[in-house]
Amino acid sequence: MEIKEKVKVYTDKQEKIARYSKALGHPVRVFIMDFLVKNTDKCCYSGDMAEELPIARSTLSQHLKELKEAGLIQGEINPPYIKYCINRTGWSEAKELLGTFFNRK
Amino acid sequence: MEIKEKVKVYTDKQEKIARYSKALGHPVRVFIMDFLVKNTDKCCYSGDMAEELPIARSTLSQHLKELKEAGLIQGEINPPYIKYCINRTGWSEAKELLGTFFNRK
DNA sequence: CTTTTGTTTCGTTATTAGACGAAATACTAA
DNA sequence: TTAGTATTTCGTCTAATAACGAAACAAAAG
Numbered sequence: 001m002e003i004k005e006k007v008k009v010y011t012d013k014q015e016k017i018a019r020y021s022k023a024l025g026h027p028v029r030v031f032i033m034d035f036l037v038k039n040t041d042k043c044c045y046s047g048d049m050a051e052e053l054p055i056a057r058s059t060l061s062q063h064l065k066e067l068k069e070a071g072l073i074q075g076e077i078n079p080p081y082i083k084y085c086i087n088r089t090g091w092s093e094a095k096e097l098l099g100t101f102f103n104r105k
Numbered sequence: 106m107e108i109k110e111k112v113k114v115y116t117d118k119q120e121k122i123a124r125y126s127k128a129l130g131h132p133v134r135v136f137i138m139d140f141l142v143k144n145t146d147k148c149c150y151s152g153d154m155a156e157e158l159p160i161a162r163s164t165l166s167q168h169l170k171e172l173k174e175a176g177l178i179q180g181e182i183n184p185p186y187i188k189y190c191i192n193r194t195g196w197s198e199a200k201e202l203l204g205t206f207f208n209r210k
Numbered sequence: 211c212t213t214t215t216g217t218t219t220c221g222t223t224a225t226t227a228g229a230c231g232a233a234a235t236a237c238t239a240a
Numbered sequence: 241t242t243a244g245t246a247t248t249t250c251g252t253c254t255a256a257t258a259a260c261g262a263a264a265c266a267a268a269a270g
Binding site: 009014015017018024025026028029030031033034037053054094098099102103104 | 114115119120122123124126127128129130131132133134135136138139142157158159196199200203204206207208209
């Protein structure tokens with residue numbers, strides 16, 4: 001057998017599903033999303049969430065960064081606060097992708 | 106009563122969502138789930154999937170193990186093969202949990 | 211200008227994940 | 241018994257994740 005040509009192994013959908021899922025793969029980050037979805041209208045400060053979590057603020061900040069990089073949330077600077085909201089584009093895409101992932105056929 | 110009360114920060118749902126999401130947080134594992142769902146009736150051998158993936162069989166085996174431990178798939182020994190199938194219980198739970206996670210209010 | 215405030219970034223450490231090839235396992239067939 | 245087949249487990253390596261406190265930052269208030 002000669003060399004297998006495997007240019008593209010995973011579909012874009014699979015890659016995206018993995019990316020969004022990975023972002024949700026920690027209880028703190030699920031908590032954050034829950035928190036933000038519950039307060040979709042007003043957005044939230046990092047400190048609001050920090051009060052309910054038994055982790056250092058710097059650790060929370062890292063989780064927020066991951067969610068932001070995955071496209072699930074966005075931060076808006078509102079000094080000296082930073083308001084966090086759901087990123088509706090990413091959230092919708094994740095919802096759509098996971099939806100069809102679980103509900104097919 | 107209790108000597109030490111363990112404060113529960115995350116709900117069971119949040120923990121489970123994180124667990125299932127983490128399991129799906131790699132393209133190979135999304136691929137595997139896609140593969141198994143597509144062949145829900147007949148189940149699949151590890152080797153069937155190995156042929157389509159550019160990774161060592163031992164690596165695939167590890168991913169299968171993770172999905173199994175997360176409760177998303179199950180393996181049935183059928184020597185010298187092992188037939189893998191969706192674990193319907195876990196799959197349904199993940200579907201339900203993620204569904205309500207994304208579609209609330 | 212200096213202090214205060216809320217948050218992030220940095221530096222560090224420990225743990226976990228992802229990958230591979232080699233070896234082991236478990237069953238079948240010869 | 242021995243050889244063959246499909247798959248997993250083991251040993252090892254590197255990279256990524258998760259966590260913390262300290263330090264940095266940016267804007268507002270004093």
